[in-house]
């Protein structure tokens with residue numbers, strides 16, 4: 001896990017990935033970071049993570065998630081992304097940084113949010129353009145790569161799921177046209193492109209599931225794929241499960257293996273890993289990179305400090321965001337106050 005690995009045209013120093021994690025430390029309306037945002041990322045960079053995937057940045061106000069999210073929707077935002085990247089690289093000159101491009105779609109907070117079954121082709125074409133422009137901004141801000149957020153019932157993930165997407169036109173779920181168009185548009189920017197892909201909605205009898213994920217990965221060429229899943233409401237599991245489950249997507253990795261995708265495609269698996277010992281289960285399955293989200297909130301130095309701070313998966317970190325606070329670990333906060 002402390003060996004190097006190549007993704008597209010760059011090398012990552014080790015196999016640990018900080019999976020995108022909203023800090024909710026940006027202005028609610030403008031998406032401009034507060035000082036706390038920079039402090040969080042500088043500290044994360046010092047923790048020797050190989051690839052740091054920034055929190056989701058909204059590509060347009062229509063795709064805003066509704067909390068204190070980072071923005072990449074205008075050229076003015078480039079300077080804030082660059083400032084964070086420069087700080088991280090000064091703290092760790094080997095770090096690789098990825099910009100996560102997101103459109104919350106039906107899940108967002110905008111008054112005119114996109115509903116996938118009612119959207120027009122013009123709505124979707126506008127989204128494609130917005131992802132392309134955001135990728136260009138990410139390139140100008142000095143990121144090593146971008147990641148399309150196609151998970152967690154955000155816009156792209158809903159369009160590839162026949163549970164959410166009931167369309168029968170060219171945008172029907174099985175054709176994944178919006179995702180294909182976004183990828184093609186972002187490719188013209190000439191920056192490595194990965195995806196955080198919904199690989200299981202956990203809704204009985206419907207895509208997305210491991211088999212449909214393999215179909216998408218085989219049809220579209222991404223520089224890396226991060227495995228995720230889970231949903232809301234009817235879904236059997238949430239993305240951010242409470243409790244002790246480990247390695248949430250082993251069944252997806254087994255399907256990738258059965259279809260020989262692990263040999264052809266750099267893969268990150270995220271979900272349910274508490275520490276590097278846990279991650280060994282995924283490395284043993286042949287997965288090259290393992291992602292962590294909540295663990296970095298609990299202890300952003302866990303890769304190098306001999307970690308004793310357990311994340312108990314109480315999910316109060318994400319709960320804080322919905323209360324209008326920044327995403328923080330309440331256990332660590334209490335420990336600091338002692």
Ligand SMILES: Cc1cc2nc3c(=O)[nH]c(=O)nc-3n(C[C@H](O)[C@H](O)[C@H](O)COP(=O)(O)O)c2cc1C
Pocket residue numbers: 019020021022023054055056100149151196228239240270271272273291292293294295317318321327
């Ligand atoms: C506070 C919080 C914020 C998150 N923000 C994002 C995000 O911005 N983008 C994203 O793709 N996933 C986000 N996630 C999901 C995580 O990246 C990850 O997929 C999930 O938490 C499972 O990984 P874990 O078990 O290591 O926490 C977030 C999770 C948490 C707890």
